[in-house]
Amino acid sequence: MVKTPEEYFADQCLTVPQAVDSALSPAEQAFVQKYLGSDSLQNMPVQEPERVLAGAANVAQELGTAEHPSARKAESAPSLRTKLAAQDQVQMVSFYIREQVFLLPVSVIVEVLRYMPLTRLPMAPPFIAGVVNLRGKVTPLLHLDALLTTDQSMRYTEKSFIIVCGTDDMQLGLIIDKVHTMYMVSKDSISWNIEAQLGEGADFLCGLADIGERLHGIIDPELIVDKLIEV
Secondary structure, three states: OOOOHHHHHHHOOOOOOOOOOOOOOHHHHHHHHHHHOHHHHHHOOEEOOOEEEEOOOHHHHHHOOOOOHHHOOOOOOOOHHHHHHOOOEEEEEEEEEOOEEEEEEHHHEEEEEEOOOOEOOOOOOOOEEEEEEEOOEEEEEEEHHHHHOOOOOOOOOOOOEEEEEEOOOOEEEEEEOEEEEEEEEEHHHEEOOOHHHHHHHHOOEEEEEEEOOEEEEEEOHHHHHHHHHHO
16 A cells, blocks of 8 residues: 555654754755855854655664764765665655645655745746755755746745655756645656767656556756756
């Protein structure tokens, strides 16, 4: 039986980590220098909003096994696509962006939040809604509709939800319309080599999942981080 996102995350018995780590990863440093400045970051209020769902990406932090940014090895870690492709089944959360359904692996989700105030960045590209200091971590909030669909209205309202994702480089807040459901997807139903099918449409996707005879894109937060630093 497929669990709802609420049932799945409730079973994890997770709490959101409260410790504030002042050290920034190289990607976080690049983002702050490009769009904020260190003084702005220091003056930004720390937000600790009530979560809608707590995510599985908190497990390593709760167990104390998450690697400190400054302790990362020089060699590249396996990409998200490589790690997921090695699994027989991948648990995914589906959600709506402008009536389109996309997927995120449960393993990268830190938490799901409702609308919260943000600091806007006048010099940032339009797909960056702004940034928050979320529980001590610099967290850009991004308009996924601008990155993944032809709808460029880029709405962020009190009805919006935010999926907070963790990567090895930095934390992201992905603005969505609403959470849909949970899927356990077998590797036979996922195509990882999608560039030939989608071209530029694959810029932020690491795969396509065939669910109920419909193809849904699997979002790769690591690719979005690369875009943040490049622009």
